[in-house]
Amino acid sequence: MTRWRVRGARVLDPASGLDEVVDIDVEDGRIAGMGTDLPGIPEQVLEATGLWVVPGFVDIHTHLREPGQEYKEDIASGARSAAAGGFTTICCMANTDPVNDSPAVTEFIQRRARDTACVNVRVIAAATQGLRGEIMSEMAGLAGAGAVAFSDDGYTIMDSSVMRRVLEYAKGVDRPVIAHCEDLALKGATAVHEGAHATCCGLPGSPAEAETILVARDLELARLTGAHLHVAHVSAARSVELIRDAKDAGVRVTAEVTPHHLALTDAVIRGYDTNTKMAPPLRTARDREALRDGLADGTIDCVATDHAPHAAYEKDVEYTSAPFGVVGLETALPVVLDLVHEKRLSALDAIRRMTCAPASLLRLRAGSLEIGAPADLALVDPEAIWKLDGPELQSRSRNSAFLGREFRGRVLRTWVAGRAVHGSDETLP
Amino acid sequence: MKSDQTAASGSDESAPDTSRPDPDATGRVVLDGAGIQRAVARISHEILERNGDPETIAIVGIESGGVPISEMIGGRVREISGAPVLLGSLDVTLYRDDVIGRGKRPVPHRTRMPFSVRGLRVVLVDDVVFTGRTIRAAMDAVIDFGRPEGIQVAALVDRGHRELPIQVDFVGKNIPTSRAESVVFRPSAGGDYEVVLQ
Amino acid sequence: MKHLLGIEPLDRDEIGQILDAADAMLEISQREIKRVPTLRGRTVINLFLEPSTRTRVSFEIAAKRLSADAINVSSSGSSLSKAETLNDMAQNLAAMNADVLVVRDRTAGVPAMLAERVRIPVVNAGDGAHEHPTQALLDAFTVRQSLGSIEGRVVAIVGDIAHSRVARSAIHIFTKLGAEVRIAGPPTMMPVGIEELGVKPCSSIEEALDGAHVICMLRIQRERLEGALFPSVREYSRTYGLDLRLLRLARPEAIVLHPGPINRGVEIGSDVADAEPSRILDQVTNGVAVRMAVLYLLTGEQA
Numbered sequence: 001m002t003r004w005r006v007r008g009a010r011v012l013d014p015a016s017g018l019d020e021v022v023d024i025d026v027e028d029g030r031i032a033g034m035g036t037d038l039p040g041i042p043e044q045v046l047e048a049t050g051l052w053v054v055p056g057f058v059d060i061h062t063h064l065r066e067p068g069q070e071y072k073e074d075i076a077s078g079a080r081s082a083a084a085g086g087f088t089t090i091c092c093m094a095n096t097d098p099v100n101d102s103p104a105v106t107e108f109i110q111r112r113a114r115d116t117a118c119v120n121v122r123v124i125a126a127a128t129q130g131l132r133g134e135i136m137s138e139m140a141g142l143a144g145a146g147a148v149a150f151s152d153d154g155y156t157i158m159d160s161s162v163m164r165r166v167l168e169y170a171k172g173v174d175r176p177v178i179a180h181c182e183d184l185a186l187k188g189a190t191a192v193h194e195g196a197h198a199t200c201c202g203l204p205g206s207p208a209e210a211e212t213i214l215v216a217r218d219l220e221l222a223r224l225t226g227a228h229l230h231v232a233h234v235s236a237a238r239s240v241e242l243i244r245d246a247k248d249a250g251v252r253v254t255a256e257v258t259p260h261h262l263a264l265t266d267a268v269i270r271g272y273d274t275n276t277k278m279a280p281p282l283r284t285a286r287d288r289e290a291l292r293d294g295l296a297d298g299t300i301d302c303v304a305t306d307h308a309p310h311a312a313y314e315k316d317v318e319y320t321s322a323p324f325g326v327v328g329l330e331t332a333l334p335v336v337l338d339l340v341h342e343k344r345l346s347a348l349d350a351i352r353r354m355t356c357a358p359a360s361l362l363r364l365r366a367g368s369l370e371i372g373a374p375a376d377l378a379l380v381d382p383e384a385i386w387k388l389d390g391p392e393l394q395s396r397s398r399n400s401a402f403l404g405r406e407f408r409g410r411v412l413r414t415w416v417a418g419r420a421v422h423g424s425d426e427t428l429p
Numbered sequence: 430m431k432s433d434q435t436a437a438s439g440s441d442e443s444a445p446d447t448s449r450p451d452p453d454a455t456g457r458v459v460l461d462g463a464g465i466q467r468a469v470a471r472i473s474h475e476i477l478e479r480n481g482d483p484e485t486i487a488i489v490g491i492e493s494g495g496v497p498i499s500e501m502i503g504g505r506v507r508e509i510s511g512a513p514v515l516l517g518s519l520d521v522t523l524y525r526d527d528v529i530g531r532g533k534r535p536v537p538h539r540t541r542m543p544f545s546v547r548g549l550r551v552v553l554v555d556d557v558v559f560t561g562r563t564i565r566a567a568m569d570a571v572i573d574f575g576r577p578e579g580i581q582v583a584a585l586v587d588r589g590h591r592e593l594p595i596q597v598d599f600v601g602k603n604i605p606t607s608r609a610e611s612v613v614f615r616p617s618a619g620g621d622y623e624v625v626l627q
Numbered sequence: 628m629k630h631l632l633g634i635e636p637l638d639r640d641e642i643g644q645i646l647d648a649a650d651a652m653l654e655i656s657q658r659e660i661k662r663v664p665t666l667r668g669r670t671v672i673n674l675f676l677e678p679s680t681r682t683r684v685s686f687e688i689a690a691k692r693l694s695a696d697a698i699n700v701s702s703s704g705s706s707l708s709k710a711e712t713l714n715d716m717a718q719n720l721a722a723m724n725a726d727v728l729v730v731r732d733r734t735a736g737v738p739a740m741l742a743e744r745v746r747i748p749v750v751n752a753g754d755g756a757h758e759h760p761t762q763a764l765l766d767a768f769t770v771r772q773s774l775g776s777i778e779g780r781v782v783a784i785v786g787d788i789a790h791s792r793v794a795r796s797a798i799h800i801f802t803k804l805g806a807e808v809r810i811a812g813p814p815t816m817m818p819v820g821i822e823e824l825g826v827k828p829c830s831s832i833e834e835a836l837d838g839a840h841v842i843c844m845l846r847i848q849r850e851r852l853e854g855a856l857f858p859s860v861r862e863y864s865r866t867y868g869l870d871l872r873l874l875r876l877a878r879p880e881a882i883v884l885h886p887g888p889i890n891r892g893v894e895i896g897s898d899v900a901d902a903e904p905s906r907i908l909d910q911v912t913n914g915v916a917v918r919m920a921v922l923y924l925l926t927g928e929q930a
Contacts, residue, residue: 196820
């Protein structure tokens with residue numbers, strides 16, 4: 001294979017703290033060198049002055065829908081969507097059909113990913129059989145087959161006793177449990193956050209406490225069991241406080257926030273656009289501020305997209321009947337970069353929250369730039385202004401909460417193991 | 430008269446809101462307060478001469494310019510005959526051929542016809558008769574209140590340019606105009622009314 | 628005004644225009660021949676995806692008095708999404724070449740969503756707990772008719788504010804027209820953030836009625852809510868029902884409104900429903916006039 005070089009870019013590697021303008025060489029799909037006076041003459045050079053080279057992003061919360069709902073997304077299209085957003089490793093949730101609660105399904109997904117996906121796909125398996133929150137899944141077998149974490153995401157394990165056993169057992173197989181925290185009784189049949197906007201729209205809403213009650217419970221169970229609890233898609237200010245206090249007290253807890261919760265508030269529900277409907281719901285400006293603060297101070301460890309594709313016709317119904325969820329892989333970077341532009345987060349920390357931070361909490365070998373490691377990279381123009389129209393999305397579904405929105409910052413090219421999987425014009429690497 | 434945007438408010442009945450000149454813009458006064466009073470008196474006499482028994486007459490002003498004139502005529506007729514006379518007002522917006530269907534949507538006024546017109550001679554009163562379309566709409570409206578013995582038309586000014594076979598039975602003043610001009614009946618500075626040509 | 632999706636998007640002038648036009652329309656309903664030719668040859672589709680005889684009939688009469696053809700499309704029960712997408716429904720309606728679409732749905736937002744998908748004016752005839760704009764317009768019209776003006780009046784809205792589209796639209800219209808709006812009801816029926824709409828939440832019906840000019844009683848959905856949001860009908864009517872004793876707290880000239888159909892002996896005592904201050908039947912008459920005004924104003928020339 002060939003040797004090629006990206007020259008003159010600002011290279012950000014949060015894992016090592018590197019943030020400098022250096023050249024980076026790739027040979028045989030691996031990072032062969034980083035520095036200013038690299039030896040050898042590359043066969044190709046990509047001039048990248050003014051651009052950033054970063055480790056490919058890592059998403060620990062993706063719904064790929066295969067097997068079973070390929071009309072929404074499949075592993076190949078979800079991977080293309082990831083590549084377009086600069087992600088080189090994604091972890092898919094278990095709510096497929098059949099549910100990924102058996103080694104056979106885990107192996108099927110990994111085989112399909114090897115055969116069809118242009119990025120690395122890792123598997124998160126169900127914590128309970130059938131995601132029913134009753135009987136725990138065969139976690140040892142699943143971990144052996146390759147599951148990197150356990151989660152009933154999309155559903156909440158309401159039975160505290162079951163949740164306790166899941167945490168204990170997962171600890172035994174050395175995997176984190178990713179908790180979707182929504183009190184199903186308090187949430188009821190609601191679609192949005194309970195507040196003035198829901199009241200004006202006449203849409204049924206649930207309070208932030210629907211989340212915080214379960215966050216508090218799961219933190220107590222994590223303390224009890226000593227297991228690693230990862231709180232998925234934190235949406236409420238009070239949840240951030242609870243997690244901060246638990247971390248201070250030494251509980252093994254990590255947390256993620258989605259780009260849409262960082263960017264939007266419940267004000268956007270006013271137009272009844274069903275692409276503003278997700279679980280947990282968008283909350284108030286105060287909640288959004290707390291999420292940004294929590295991400296900045298590290299209470300929230302990472303950004304995860306909760307990429308949840310749905311077919312257009314499924315979303316083209318009454319607000320209350322529409323399915324929850326939005327796609328998110330292709331717009332995650334500019335949303336996070338907004339925090340850099342607003343000086344809430346350093347560039348290095350922003351990239352950290354999308355690379356080595358999520359990778360390390362699931363203990364994935366990804367999200368950093370090491371000599372000899374596979375060249376999973378993204379080339380970013382932090383200043384590019386662009387507008388999301390919809391048809392350019394690589395996902396099979398276009399249910400983005402950001403349609404029509406203008407962004408600053410864009411992924412120009414993505415490489416997985418040195419191979420361009422997004423943005424290549426074939427004449428260049 | 431009121432300077433709102435309704436169809437019937439225009440002395441110029443051609444269309445609900447063709448670019449009407451500024452009502453305050455100076456124009457040539459073709460009929461002043463005294464002239465209007467003389468015209469009203471003459472029209473009132475003519476109405477009684479032609480119809481005889483004042484109790485078989487209904488004076489019906491067309492909103493909005495025709496209403497004050499119909500009240501003046503009603504008062505005069507009562508004065509002359511010594512008998513009460515029926516007075517009504519019609520808003521014809523909902524009958525106008527330029528409003529029916531997808532036309533412009535001026536806000537209509539309330540119609541006041543506190544009597545059945547069955548057997549009456551209805552005198553429709555408007556300030557200015559132009560194309561005849563308002564009178565046509567008013568005739569349709571009157572017939573919705575019963576079958577009158579007859580319908581007659583009184584106007585302060587007839588400016589010609591008829592588009593429909595409508596005649597004015599009692600006219601205050603014939604004023605030859607061009608289509609580009611407009612004839613406006615309005616309150617005058619002295620608290621009276623006047624008709625100006627713009 | 629392209630659609631009438633709610634009172635919230637309207638300004639004072641637009642509301643005034645509808646009420647003024649309704650005044651002219653009311654006179655037409657009092658004639659022997661109750662019909663004007665304005666909407667001759669036009670088609671109004673009444674799409675009622677939630678059963679409601681009164682509102683549908685009122686719209687139907689309104690359309691017919693303007694000489695329009697009124698076509699009723701109704702379906703009871705299951706949600707629209709089980710049958711087809713909003714786009715499919717909109718395209719089907721468009722293919723019928725209607726001129727106005729009147730929509731009633733059990734779900735908030737459906738009229739607004741359909742309005743984005745069709746080219747004709749859409750009138751919201753009540754959508755979930757969102758808005759019921761023609762009800763609020765007829766309420767305001769009735770107040771104007773009875774009391775002469777709305778500015779500065781005290782309006783008390785009593786009952787299930789949280790689940791009531793009537794309450795939301797009434798709050799919008801009376802605050803926009805300069806009234807002081809008070810609300811009262813069981814705390815379980817007070818929606819979060821309602822005070823941001825400029826109303827004064829009261830802790831008791833007595834406090835809300837004290838010196839009120841207008842009392843709007845809301846219908847209680849007893850089948851759906853008993854047990855969940857209030858313990859029993861008996862306790863509700865004792866605590867939040869309007870009787871003649873409570874009525875004396877209001878101004879002597881106060882009027883009582885109710886969107887109907889009334890639950891006698893629940894939110895409103897039988898004696899009050901039939902008493903002099905009750906305007907419940909005027910509201911029905913005025914409803915036709917207001918809906919005529921809305922249909923007339925919305926069918927004007929489109930850009």
